Amino acid sequence: MDSANLMKAIRWHPPSYDQRLEDIPTPMLQHPDDVIVKVALAGLCGSDLHIYRGTDKPMAIHTSGHEFVGTVVELGSNYKHSSVNDTKTEGRPSLYDTLKVGDEVVSAFTSNCGECRLCKQGITCRCPFGLLFGSPRLEGGQAQYVRVPFGGATLFPTSALKSEGKSEIAAHSLLLLADILPTGVYAAIQALGHPKLATPLTGAPWPYSLPGLTTTGAVPRTSAETNDDVLHFAVVGLGPVGMCACVALLDQLTTRYPTRKWKIVAIDPIESRRRTLETMYSTIGADGKGTGQGELVVRGIEEAKTTVSEWTNGEGCCAVLEVVGNASALNLSYDLVRPFGVITSVGVHPAKPVGFEGEELYNKNVSLDFGRCPARAMIEVAAVLLAKRQDIFGSAPGGSNSLIEAIEGFKQGPEVVKAIYEKFDKGLVGKIAFDPWA
């Protein structure tokens, strides 16, 4: 490990649109809980553009990127297998006991301590000690090396997957576990887990569909006949996260509700994204059971409104997954959701009004879920789906159903790296993975 030396890293420079491939010192351990990871691949994610485009606030120069997969090269002294210490405090996350130099790891896109009240509840996205990789407060992964705070809590060892006999998952596939697949799964399970979906999913009438709520039997109750009904969903935004959300939703529906009929409309104004999802969907359906009792269609925005109206006689979808992150996507979601429906928003929203009036939310009994995916907690669930759907998530970059368009090496030089960011910002290229060593 050449921590005294320089390394290549993509650095954000103020005020905006100035991404530079530079030589900077390799990171060093700063805390006994730290891990230094040698990066194999680092993703370029749509939410990187929030910083790339600049903000109102002055920001420090920093290394970009919050998605990376790599290999452990150095462990802090709180790790049992650290070269500087072989003891460990009891009761900490087990990875402090087991992680070794040479282990392959994926990092959640935010660090988390793993030991606070929120982390123990699985709410790793709101750990008070958590930081976003690739932000002014924590150097990112688009570099040859990266320092991971609370490595024993933040990192996911890919051996956890390999013990399942899935030893052949490529780095470009594992990279999806850093952010986009957990976030897509999060959108799907939040929507399906909402109590307003309990009635359409189970057939029990509200409120008896809620856990723990029973009637005495002495009062009359209505009966629902929803098991023959079709469940309708919309997914707004078919960037990489939206596509993951579609696959996760399909998987949840077919595995947890195999006898239920459902329809999904997946929506994006960009035709190439719609085409990619169609290819993915045909992959899923290829085994004759992947889609169960359901149907997914891909639509532009206006067509989608017509489709939902026709499908539901104007009622709307029981849940809408919003994977864009702005007021117009929320408004479209409102138009598409049925009364007493759920909008699950995993998009990263700006500091602008959401655009809803109280009366319209009241008048439609809308429920909304906002916020960042608790990535480290969700990686565990997403990893199962990653292994299961290697036909999609294992596709070689650039393939017709691949979420990653290309792997780009740092050796192409600063001008090429700068141009990649520019093209990505303009939507001229899809998701890119950087190989810092190629």
Next chain:
Amino acid sequence: MDSANLMKAIRWHPPSYDQRLEDIPTPMLQHPDDVIVKVALAGLCGSDLHIYRGTDKPMAIHTSGHEFVGTVVELGSNYKHSSVNDTKTEGRPSLYDTLKVGDEVVSAFTSNCGECRLCKQGITCRCPFGLLFGSPRLEGGQAQYVRVPFGGATLFPTSALKSEGKSEIAAHSLLLLADILPTGVYAAIQALGHPKLATPLTGAPWPYSLPGLTTTGAVPRTSAETNDDVLHFAVVGLGPVGMCACVALLDQLTTRYPTRKWKIVAIDPIESRRRTLETMYSTIGADGKGTGQGELVVRGIEEAKTTVSEWTNGEGCCAVLEVVGNASALNLSYDLVRPFGVITSVGVHPAKPVGFEGEELYNKNVSLDFGRCPARAMIEVAAVLLAKRQDIFGSAPGGSNSLIEAIEGFKQGPEVVKAIYEKFDKGLVGKIAFDPWA
């Protein structure tokens, strides 16, 4: 039944603040599903003020009031016991078979057909044929008689309660079932049923706290230690619905989670409301088990922020019940809710922006539930609580823990009725029940 004659009714007149006690024709059956009810008591509810104060749109003169209890005096021909017909279509709600002239009934504050897809799912508040009593489209209950559309679906026969041996529930207590108690129960069970509360309630870490979501066991998982934690709640707004929400929340917590510790801060700027709730709370706690492992405190707005911060070390409440219906109540709820928490809003909101920015909702992982209580579906649940807590909900009007301040008779004349509305609008009197015959 003197349907050809005149009756007394409180009528809304444009443009605003002009409530008149008048003689108008008694209502007649307009549809075979209709029921005519002789009103025993009709409530004056805070949301009546939305119309009282006028709107931007021109509105027709109409009878006010959406809360009433009374006796069936005439049945449409689709009822088995109608004087004009003794047949009935099969498969309709059972009340079309059983309802008789002379039966005591409470009406949900909105009508609902009971037979559409939404009604069968218990989403009676969003029945496409449903109307709000006391609005330009459906004459209200502050009258001697009222026509109830879809009576077989909209009405709740109090015999359903009496069969439980609760024959002594007074009309002023049954009146609470029209709106405020179901709405309070709705707020409580929506909050407790939200998947974001599954972890604090059960101790299972997110996302494994969600129904149907299991890990393969091959991946590491964090463990939650929440069963020893205290659950924190806030209730914003202690009008009659807010008080019902408090009692419902207390009941749900003590009956469904008897071993869990919890704390509730109940918030209102008006001291008299805080005092009433304190009296109610002491009633509940009087038997030594009503409050279980918990504690409820009553606070003004600024004090409440301090209390929640102290209780939770600045983290916030796992759920906030918003029972006011405006942007400032929502903003207070945001301040009080913890990251990954739930705001359940049952307040009737105006056509104004909710005031949230997307970024703040994202940054705190907030979930929000809006909308009208599915009253007819919730009456069934609320009735159980009404019978159980007659020590509170049976209190004589004007008592220190009563939700109803006084019963006012129509015979006092138009000027008194007009003055009651004026005082209610200014917050000078609490909840009033009208007796149209006294």
